[in-house]
Amino acid sequence: MSNKNILKFEAKLEAKEGLNISSKIRTHNLEIDEPKELGGTDKGPNPVELILAALGGCQEIVLRFYGQKLGIDVQSVETTVDGDLDLGGFLGVPNIRPGFQKITATTKVKAKGDPKKISELLKIAEERCPVLDILKNGVPTHISIELA
Amino acid sequence: MSNKNILKFEAKLEAKEGLNISSKIRTHNLEIDEPKELGGTDKGPNPVELILAALGGCQEIVLRFYGQKLGIDVQSVETTVDGDLDLGGFLGVPNIRPGFQKITATTKVKAKGDPKKISELLKIAEERCPVLDILKNGVPTHISIELA
Numbered sequence: 001m002s003n004k005n006i007l008k009f010e011a012k013l014e015a016k017e018g019l020n021i022s023s024k025i026r027t028h029n030l031e032i033d034e035p036k037e038l039g040g041t042d043k044g045p046n047p048v049e050l051i052l053a054a055l056g057g058c059q060e061i062v063l064r065f066y067g068q069k070l071g072i073d074v075q076s077v078e079t080t081v082d083g084d085l086d087l088g089g090f091l092g093v094p095n096i097r098p099g100f101q102k103i104t105a106t107t108k109v110k111a112k113g114d115p116k117k118i119s120e121l122l123k124i125a126e127e128r129c130p131v132l133d134i135l136k137n138g139v140p141t142h143i144s145i146e147l148a
Numbered sequence: 149m150s151n152k153n154i155l156k157f158e159a160k161l162e163a164k165e166g167l168n169i170s171s172k173i174r175t176h177n178l179e180i181d182e183p184k185e186l187g188g189t190d191k192g193p194n195p196v197e198l199i200l201a202a203l204g205g206c207q208e209i210v211l212r213f214y215g216q217k218l219g220i221d222v223q224s225v226e227t228t229v230d231g232d233l234d235l236g237g238f239l240g241v242p243n244i245r246p247g248f249q250k251i252t253a254t255t256k257v258k259a260k261g262d263p264k265k266i267s268e269l270l271k272i273a274e275e276r277c278p279v280l281d282i283l284k285n286g287v288p289t290h291i292s293i294e295l296a
Binding site: 103 | 167283
């Protein structure tokens, strides 16, 4: 029974010209690139921006999904997510982490319903959002790079 | 001097119909949604799939960027990233985390150059990739949800 709910998600990626990377997620194609200031050709968001979009998207999906489940009329949801990153980490400066130093997400919700249920909804968004858990707590991540 | 290299990245998101979320990252628009099996209309990748694409894209960008810097001819880079997630966490089953249980990325690189420099490149991909750092080590993440 323990593995009944385990889902496997996947993305496939291929480097194109310069820093442009084409990704395929099931039937969806997503171009990843760096802005010109960071050496790319700006054909799409960069990887750390995707992390921020993933968090905002996840928060909003949790609010929508559980809003409906709790009988709350969630009329609108808008989120801004930002992250501070010290480029020194990527450039190899010692004692600076390459990833975000911090991430802040602010969501504005317009909702009608039982105030107790609305409080429950906000608690669920904090506790059950997969991307928030991933970012707050990290994930055992294994990479392998094979030379062809 | 300490804040000289700090960059701020941002994403803005707005809930549309059902679980479809429109995101805006600078000039780029990205539709986020859940597949039909998870209650969405599949207008784009879902948030946890974006996490996987971000990791693969980041690894490939690091290989391309530092390949060029080290004088290595990086001819092709292909990556598959997968993540295992137990849906029970999202559904509120106790003691199951909502996020990925583990993430695995496998990259195939075709590169020509000094073998020592190629070893250095692979080490850099492990040490300086912002998204790998974010996922392995987590980030202080603050969310606030305001009722309009």
